[in-house]
Amino acid sequence: MKMVNAFNMKRAAAGLRRINLDGLRWRVFDAKGQILGRLASQIATVVQGKDKPTYTPNRDDGDMCIVLNAKDVCVTGRKLTDKVYYWHTGQVLCLKHFSLNIDIMVYRYVGHLKERTFKDQMAKDPTEVIRKAVLRMLPRNKLRDDRDRKLRIFPSSEHPFGDRPLEPYVMPPRSVREMRPRERRAMVRAQKAEQQQQNTDGTKKGKKREAPEESA
Amino acid sequence: MTRIKRGYIARKRRTKIRLFTSSFRGAHSRLTRTISQQKIKALVSANRDRDRKKRGFRGLWIHRINAIIGKNKKKQYNRYSNLLYNMYKGQWLLNHKIVAQMGILKGNCLLMIANEIIT
Helix, strand or coil: HHHHHHHHHHCCCCHHHHCCCCCEEEEECCCCCCCHHHHHHHHHHHHHHCCCCCCCCCCCCEEEEEEEHHHCCCCCCCHHHHCCCEEEECCCCCCECCCCCCEEEEEEECCCCEEEEHHHHHHEEEEEEEEHHHHHHCCCCHHHHHHHHEEEEECCCCCCCCCCCCECCCCCCCCCCCCCCHHHHHHHHHHHHHHHHHHHHHCCCHHHHHHHHHHH | CCCCCCCCCHHHHHHHHHHCCCCCCCCCCCHHHHHHHHHHHHHHHHHHHHHHHHHHHHHHHHHHHHHHHHCCCCCCCHHHHHHHHHHHHHHCCCCHHHHHHHHHHHHHHHHHHHHHHHH
C-alpha cells in the first residue's frame, strides 16, 4: 500500500498545469462509510459544474474534487463479492487492404474478456473503483477527459493539497428505505445471537456447565 | 432554329450561392453541385434551429435556476419546481431568463426573494 501511496502522490500534483482556470474551488469528499454509487453521482455533478449558476454545457467549469478514504467506501447487498468489472483486451495488429477486391484482412493480437471482482479491485487499487464509477456517470463527450483530470482520489486521508483552500462537501440527506421483512428477520436473529454471546461472555464457566444439561 | 448559347446565366446564379457557402469545409465550398445542396441544408438548419435555440436557452436557464436555488439551505425548498410553484402562487411574474441572470449576478438577492415568496 505504501508503494501505491507514493505513486498516487506523484501523480496527484502532476496534471495541474493543464487545468486552465483557477477560479475553481477545491471540494473535499470523504468516502468513509459512503455508498459507492450515491457518492459517485454527487461527485459527478460537482465535477461537471452543475451546481454552479454559471453552468455552460460546452465549457468545463467544474470544481476540483478530492476524494479521501477511498478504501472505506461501502456497497450494499452482495456487491462486495458479486460485482464484477469486465474489460476486453486484444488489439488490431495490422490491416491488410486488397485493392482489387474490397477485402480487408485484419490481424489481431488475441485477447479475451477479463474480469475482476469488486473485492479484488479494492485490494489492488481502491481509487480505481471510485474513478470508474464517476467516469461512467459523466456524459461521454469531449469534456470527459478534462473532467477526469479534475478528479483526485486518495485511498487514505493523506493528500498533498494541504496548502490549498479546501472546502468539505456535505452530502445531501438521504432517506434509507425500510428493510425488507426477510432482512429484518435476519437482523433480529443476528441481534439475538449477539445478545446470547454477550451473556455467555459475561458468565462463561457457569453457562458451560449449564449448556450440556439443557441439551440433555 | 439559330443556336443560342446559355451564356453566363447559370454562372451568375451559382456565384451567389458560392458566396454563401464560401466558408464551408472541403468540397462543400468548392464543387458546384455540392454547393447548391449545402446551401439548402444550411438554410434548413438555420430555420429549424432558430426555434431550437429558444428551447435550448430555456432549458439552460432552468438548469441554472435549479443550481442556485439548490444552495438555499434555510428551508426545505431548494428545488426549481418549488420555486416556480411559489412564483406562480405569489404572482411573481418574471421570465426564466431574468431569474437566471439574477442568480448569476446577485445570487443572494434571489435567495432572499425566494425565501420571502415561499413564506
